[in-house]
Amino acid sequence: MTRKLDAHDLARAVTAGVLQPGQDQALLAFLRQQPDSRASFQLAHIAYYFGALLIMGALGWLLTEAWMRIGDVALLTIALIYMSLFTACAISLWNRGQPIPGGLLGAVAVSLTPLAVFAFERLTGLWPLDDGQGDYHNYYLYVQGGWLAMEAATVIVGLLMLRLLPFPFIVMPMAVALWFMSMDLTELAFGSAFDWEQRRWVSLWFGLALILTSLWVDGRTQQDFAFWGYLAGLAAFWGGLSLMDSHSELGKALYCAINLGLMGLAVLLRRPLFMVFGALGVAGYLGYLAYEVFEDSLLFPIILTLIGLGVIGLGQAYQKRRDVLTARLRAQLPESLLAFLPALGR
Missing domain, CATH: 1.10.287 (Helix Hairpins)
Structure with missing residues (x-):
């Protein structure tokens, strides 16, 4: 995990003999004169990811019916050309030292796999669903066993892309395909609609x-x-x-307890994602309690405000004492479980 250098760090470097006396102040003055590139860096990242998601949406769940009418040969050809172009651009950018846009274009290429398989199956007569059920747009909406080939192909292409471009976001279209596959396989196994x-x-x-x-x-x-x-x-x-x-109070309380557990995992794993989802769940449960107890009361907005302030306070406490909280929590766990947990290099 990286952090900003300050005057205290440079003074320690002088004491340790890494820097000569006076060099610490000169270096500190130089660093303070440099422009802060973090804002533009973050903005560039947002633009990269937003652009990739726009392409995925345009050629995926937002694909219009007009594209279905151009014919299966044209649809397959266009899908394969797009996949090839995105892959070639991704590899070129990756090799030129731009892994983020390159990796994102690789993920876009993977996300086009269902469209290519859809067109191929329809062209070869292997498509298992009739036209009333098998529109491509429905792949993102409904659970049906006929989508399995598209999902399996997406996972395979994703694995191959990861060999070419080991970029983490490529995992996302694979995870979505696996999620769809879990639904479709379960329905296929039980033989009835879900x-x-x-x-x-x-x-x-x-x-x-x-x-x-x-x-x-x-x-x-x-x-x-x-x-x-x-x-x-x-x-x-x-x-x-x-x-x-859940129509029982016990079930709602259990929901709150699970979300509290997610917040605990955020501390244990140092993953803010768990804190976000857990906090949303706990806030929802507390909001439900506040509504039931203080319905039609002047205290209702006050209670919700206090809940919001409490969530913000928890976030601040976690941010300031993350390392200490994680160390204390891990100290209570057995060695066998600690060996399974990830190292804290972030």
Whole structure:
């Protein structure tokens, strides 16, 4: 984990003999004169990721019906040309020392795999769904066993792309494809259509499995491949959990306890993602309690304000005492579990 150098650090370097007396002040003055590139750096990153997501959306879940009418040969040709161009540009940028835009274009190429497989299956007569059920747009909306070839191909292409470009965001389209596959395989195994309750449970268990897989990967690779796995896993797990119907107070309290557990994992793993999802869940539960206890009361907005301030306070406390909290929490765990947890190099 990197941090800014200050005058105290440079003074220590003088004491240790790394710098000569007087060099610390000269170096400090030089550093203070340099422009702060962090804002533009972050803005560039936002632009990169936003642009990649726009392309994925335009050629994925936002693809219009007009594209379906150009014919399967044209659709397959266009998909393969786009995949080839994005891959070639990605490799070129990567080799020129620009891994972020290069890796993002590689992820875009992977995200086009379902479209290419869709067109290929329709062209060769292998498409298992009739036209009423098998529009490409429905791939992102409905659970159906006929999408399995598209999902499996996306995972395979993603793995190949990771060999070429070991960029963490490429994990995201693979994780989405695996999430869809978990739904479709379960429906295929049971042989009947899924209702929303069953989909929520599948989403929850898949999310949990993806979180555990990301935990195993975390800290064991040079780049942070676990981040996107955690994000996709938390979205699936927390989303399925939060959308479940619970008509009992015990069930709602259990929901709060699980979210508190996510906040504890944020401290243990030093992953703010868990804190964000956990805090949202706890805030939702406290909001429910406040609404039930103080419904139609002047105290209701005051209680919600206090809840919000409390969440902000927790975030500040975590940020300031992250290392201490993590060390104390890990000191309570057995060695066998500590060996499984990621190293804290961030």
